[in-house]
Amino acid sequence: MSLFRTELRRLTKRRFTRYMTLLGLLVLAAVVVGVFFTNQKIGAAQYAQAEREADQQYQAQVHWSEQERVACEQAKTAGTTNNRYPEDCSVITPPSRDQFSAEWYLPSTFDFRETFDETLIPFAAIFALVGFVVGASFVGAEWSTGGMMNLLLWRPKRLTVLLTKLAALLTGMLAVTLPAAVLWFAGFWAIANFRGTTEKMTSGAWQSSVLTGVRGLVLVLVVTTIGFALASLGRHTAMALGGVVAVMVVGQFGLGILLSMAGVRFAEAWLLPTYMLAWMTKTVKLEDWNSCNATFSGECKPATMDITWQQSSILLSVAVVVILGASLWVMRRRDIS
Template sequence: MSLYRTELRRLTKRRFTRWMTLAGVLVLLAVLAGVFLTNHKIGPAERASAERQAEQQYQEQIRWAEQEKAACVQGQAAGTPKDGRFPPDCEMISPPPRDAFQAQWFLPSTFDFRKTFDDTLVPFTAILALVGFVVGASFVGAEWSTGGMMNLLLWRPKRLTVLLTKLAALLTGLLTLALTSAVVWTVGFWLVGTFRGTTAKTTSGAWQSFALTGLRGLLLVLTAATIGFALASLGRHTAMALGGAIALAVVGQFGVGILLSMANVKFVEAWLLPTYALAWMQKKVTLENWDSCNNVSFSGECKPETLDITWQHSSTLLIGGLVLLLGAALWTMRRRDIS
């Protein structure tokens, strides 16, 4: 029997894999349903309602200005002391112009597929990456903790072949899940745009941009699963990967962020992993340092210092971490005793 087929079947038959996959799919469906319910299709009725609300706000400002002006005139006639509420000249009190109240401000939220779908791929990737990390760690961690790895090596004594075949089966299963979910996610949001927004101007260029973002997301999901797999293999227990992830999130992220903020380090986000994950998905993240106003325009506007984190920076970090952890897992698999 093929080792690869055996491992793939073992992966799909595990209850933890099924429950974790189901949980991830339900979260994705909840996000999709939430977006559907909180958006509305804009039609003539909605635009007319927005125009009425804008006019109502304008009329309220006119009445408020008239009341304030009358109070100012009355106060000046009575000779009451000025408390800073009114200007020296009551004629200065006037309502804002009508064009300051735009109807589009009062329109309900609507889903523009071309402008928004690319952003929805970020939470989609984050949820699948979490599923992949946990499933990958559990898939190999359970083998070590229950003694299944030792029994398997009696049948196939080639250690690296066994470990890499397990990883290949994991990535194959996760790839199938990610591609299937991506199709459902895309169709779902296309329907959201059709019934709760617009799908206009979705050109072939937009679809190519979506595909490239989705490809980067897929690579990030597979990388997260591989890292979880490698950590659990290093520690020979699922808790090694989960504990390492929690320690990294609590100590390595929140702790470092707090310490750097207290030390007034510029661009604290540049030291945090989520920044690089976001830069990988969006191609570039621009960090701003508002404590610095070195470049001040003649109008007095503050232009903060900026730092660009690009997908090239993220790829270097991801590849380095992947090679380091997976290489260490393979090395320990070959060198350490199986007991």
């Protein structure tokens, strides 16, 4: 019997794998349903309602300004003026009608071109979490229950066994993530048709969405591999989960607070979520408002720093090579007991 098929079957038969995958899919379905009901298509009726709301806000501001001007004049006559009112009460005037744009009062609508790429970020994050936990459990359970030792009696080639398990895991994640991505696209395309707009979807926009989806898929596979490798390295699922808790809670939050207290410029550049976001969005622009770059007009602009997807790719590659390499080295060197 093929070792790969055996491992793939073992992966799909595990109840934990099924439950975690189902949970991830239910969360994604809840996101789609929530977006559907919180958006609506903009038409003449919505524009008319927005105009009415803008006019109501304008009338309210006119009424408030008149009340304030009268109160100012009464306070000035009584000699009880204070810093609340200006010296000349006539400067208290209502804003002009054109300052109340109807677009401010339009309901939320889903613009596929502007918004769909952003929805791929939670999609990739949820599947990356599922992949990490499933991957760690898949190999961690084998070590903790003694299944790995029994398997190596049948197939004594350690690295072949471990890499075949990883290949089966990545194949399973790919088999779930790709159809889910298609359904994700179909769901938001339907939302855009019924609760928004699909206008301006040029070939460049389609290419950008596809590339963002590919980067999301790569992120899912990378995080799944890291979870698998950490659990194999520690020979227990808790090694991977505990390592993530330590890195995110102690390393990231603690480091973020420390860097902020120390006044380090661009502190976010030292945090992992910044690079994950840059990988998905291609670029994250960090700003340092404690510094000032004066322009010719006298405007003060903060110093900026760009974190690009190329930098994130280097970080992800190094993480995979180091952690997976360490797990393979330990698998080859340590006794199986």
